[in-house]
Amino acid sequence: MKEKTPKKYINPYLGGVLLGLVLLAANFISGRGLGASGAIKSCVVTAVTTISPSATESSDFLKEYGKAHAGSPMKNWLVFEMLGVIVGGFLSGAWAGRLNFKVEHSPKITSRKRLIMALSGGILFGFGSQLGRGCTSGSALSGMAVLSLGGFITMMAIFGTAFGLAYFFRKNWI
Amino acid sequence: MDIISENTNFLLAFIIGIGFGFVLEQSGFSSSRKLAGIFYGYDTVVLKVFFTAAITAMLGLLFFSLFGWVDLNLVYVNPTYLYSAIAGGVIMGVGFIMGGYCPGTSFCGASIGKIDALVFIGGLFIGVMIFGAGYSLWDQLYMAKFLGSPKVSETLGMSDGFFALLLILAALGMFWVAELAEKKFPSEEY
Amino acid sequence: MKPLVRLALFIVPLGLIIAAVPQNKTKPYKLTANQLLAEVNTRTQYIAPETVADMMLKKDPTLQLIDVRSQDEFEKFNLTGSINIPITDLLSDKYADVLDQDTKMNIFYSHGTIQANEAWMITRQLGYKNNYVLEGGLNYWFEAILNPQKPASTSSDEEFAKYDFRKSAGQALGGGAVAAQPMISAPVSGPVPPIQGAPKKKKAAGGC
Numbered sequence: 177m178k179e180k181t182p183k184k185y186i187n188p189y190l191g192g193v194l195l196g197l198v199l200l201a202a203n204f205i206s207g208r209g210l211g212a213s214g215a216i217k218s219c220v221v222t223a224v225t226t227i228s229p230s231a232t233e234s235s236d237f238l239k240e241y242g243k244a245h246a247g248s249p250m251k252n253w254l255v256f257e258m259l260g261v262i263v264g265g266f267l268s269g270a271w272a273g274r275l276n277f278k279v280e281h282s283p284k285i286t287s288r289k290r291l292i293m294a295l296s297g298g299i300l301f302g303f304g305s306q307l308g309r310g311c312t313s314g315s316a317l318s319g320m321a322v323l324s325l326g327g328f329i330t331m332m333a334i335f336g337t338a339f340g341l342a343y344f345f346r347k348n349w350i
Numbered sequence: 351m352d353i354i355s356e357n358t359n360f361l362l363a364f365i366i367g368i369g370f371g372f373v374l375e376q377s378g379f380s381s382s383r384k385l386a387g388i389f390y391g392y393d394t395v396v397l398k399v400f401f402t403a404a405i406t407a408m409l410g411l412l413f414f415s416l417f418g419w420v421d422l423n424l425v426y427v428n429p430t431y432l433y434s435a436i437a438g439g440v441i442m443g444v445g446f447i448m449g450g451y452c453p454g455t456s457f458c459g460a461s462i463g464k465i466d467a468l469v470f471i472g473g474l475f476i477g478v479m480i481f482g483a484g485y486s487l488w489d490q491l492y493m494a495k496f497l498g499s500p501k502v503s504e505t506l507g508m509s510d511g512f513f514a515l516l517l518i519l520a521a522l523g524m525f526w527v528a529e530l531a532e533k534k535f536p537s538e539e540y
Numbered sequence: 541m542k543p544l545v546r547l548a549l550f551i552v553p554l555g556l557i558i559a560a561v562p563q564n565k566t567k568p569y570k571l572t573a574n575q576l577l578a579e580v581n582t583r584t585q586y587i588a589p590e591t592v593a594d595m596m597l598k599k600d601p602t603l604q605l606i607d608v609r610s611q612d613e614f615e616k617f618n619l620t621g622s623i624n625i626p627i628t629d630l631l632s633d634k635y636a637d638v639l640d641q642d643t644k645m646n647i648f649y650s651h652g653t654i655q656a657n658e659a660w661m662i663t664r665q666l667g668y669k670n671n672y673v674l675e676g677g678l679n680y681w682f683e684a685i686l687n688p689q690k691p692a693s694t695s696s697d698e699e700f701a702k703y704d705f706r707k708s709a710g711q712a713l714g715g716g717a718v719a720a721q722p723m724i725s726a727p728v729s730g731p732v733p734p735i736q737g738a739p740k741k742k743k744a745a746g747g748c
Contacts, residue, residue, distance in 0.1 A: 185376065185377060185384075185460060187379075188377060190400065191373055191377030191399045191402075191403075192398055192399040192403045193403070193406050194405020195536075196402060196410065197406060198366060199406075200369050200540070201366060202366050203425055204420060205362050205365065206359055206366075208426040209407075210366070210454070212452070212453035213478075215453075216474050216475060219475070220475060220482065225448070233367050235483055235505060237431065237489070246397050253360065253363045254363075256361075256367065259364055260365060260367020261368070261370050262367075263381060264365075264368035264371025264375070264461075265372065265374065265375040265459075266371075267372055268371065268373075268375035268376050268380075269375055269462030270455065272375075272376070274375075274462050275535070276464065277463040279463065279466050291466060293449060294382075294451070294466040294469040295466070295469050296445075296448055296473065297444075297446065297447065297450065297473060298472060298474045299476075300442070300445030300448065300449075301441075301445030301449060301453070301474060301477060302478045302481070303441055303446075303477035303480055306444060306478055307434050307481065307488065308434060308438020309429070309431065312400075312446075312453075315428055316400075316426070316450055319427075319428040321404050322511060324428040324495070324500075324503050325504075325505050326430030326435050328502050329430065330438060330439040333439020334443045335443065336369075336443065337446075337447075338389055338443040341444060345447050348386075348406040348450075349390060349450070350392065
């Protein structure tokens with residue numbers, strides 16, 4: 177069977193311009209920027225409320241969100257957007273021949289280590305995104321495009337911290 | 351905007367999401383090794399895409415406002431809660447260097463089959479739940495120092511356009527340094 | 541040519557342009573001509589002087605009278621509790637918060653109704669709510685409230701009630717000795733229109 181080499185990634189500057197245009201379209205059409213962590217919050221509120229409504233009641237954070245989005249926390253701009261992201265990513269991967277299941281990791285560590293790091297990183301990021309009211313897409317990227325001070329501060333905190341700690345995690349990547 | 355109905359808005363959100371995911375994946379953001387590269391210098395795709403996108407959208411909005419196609423007062427400006435913005439950012443930074451993903455890119459990676467991305471998403475859920483469950487412990491921090499929704503240009507006392515120009519120049523400088531750094535590493539495709 | 545150089549050549553000029561050009565601070569009109577004509581034809585912007593007098597007597601906190609004449613004329617005479625926004629300064633930033641809000645009832649007045657109506661038309665088109673015009677302006681105010689005409693003896697009870705109210709209101713508001721009682725029984729003053737709460741800026745919710 178002939179091995180298909182996947183297509184190359186596009187030039188980052190071109191990617192940036194295209195991404196900027198998508199962000200511009202979002203702002204123009206819906207008056208808001210892109211985002212991601214909010215969709216996770218919607219799912220969590222829905223899941224928790226379905227499994228145990230009293231748990232939602234006992235958390236002000238979840239309760240407020242449930243009230244503000246009465247009817248269905250899943251009927252939310254971000255949730256639909258993230259569904260689109262999944263489809264878009266898939267289409268791109270399919271077209272470029274990059275679809276396959278794998279655990280991506282540096283040759284210097286095992287898959288297991290990588291997955292543990294991914295899980296821990298995810299937990300921290302999930303927590304931090306709620307505290308910071310956004311992640312790199314919603315707060316940093318979209319925030320910067322509208323010149324939000326909060327967006328800039330969060331962005332600098334994220335990248336500054338990551339740069340500062342990079343040395344300690346270098347074995348995972350290099 | 352009440353010119354379009356809610357359902358149309360959701361459909362458009364979906365379509366915009368498709369564009370978002372497609373461009374991210376095409377740029378290589380579905381790979382955690384590429385994403386982490388910026389912190390070690392071997393792959394500066396994050397820097398280039400991120401800042402170019404922010405500048406493109408920023409210029410786009412400013413020019414649209416100039417032509418009267420957009421009322422900048424109606425566009426959402428993220429609010430600033432000083433302490434939680436910094437604290438949240440720091441925690442996310444740790445999560446980023448450990449996990450190599452952020453929520454948007456993890457969905458992208460998961461959509462092409464990256465298992466570490468899927469695990470990262472699992473972690474996100476857990477992290478959000480922890481935040482929600484223990485909310486009473488940190489709600490003071492979460493609501494502290496609300497500064498409204500100031501723009502960086504306002505805080506620095508300059509016009510939006512002037513700030514955009516400064517950002518463009520700063521970004522170009524960073525890109526140039528980034529390209530110098532990348533030359534030191536062998537080019538590998540992840 | 542290197543991609544970076546090409547990118548720079550493209551965005552630096554754009555940046556220079558956007559930095560040099562002054563920001564677009566124009567306030568766009570929100571109502572169409574047809575919508576405005578419909579409102580004008582139903583005369584929804586008018587408030588009767590009796591209604592205003594009633595609010596003044598009851599010390600209604602939602603009342604805000606706005607004198608749109610010049611500063612000199614304002615200083616010579618103005619209705620108690622009113623502020624002065626000369627029509628020439630109507631769109632100045634310092635008055636934006638007074639005109640575009642959802643807690644008070646702003647009532648424009650001038651000598652007659654011409655200037656007050658001008659102010660109302662502009663602010664209404666900008667989409668501001670809760671702004672009204674004092675019917676008849678100061679001229680009618682003097683005539684009706686401060687110097688009410690006794691109705692002919694064949695007039696209806698309502699006319700007399702109105703006259704009584706105006707007389708006592710005029711004395712109270714004009715600085716007379718008689719303390720007037722606000723009208724509770726007869727519906728002399730028209731119903732006070734409700735304050736319309738409008739989200740000041742209709743922003744879409746955003747975030748994470």
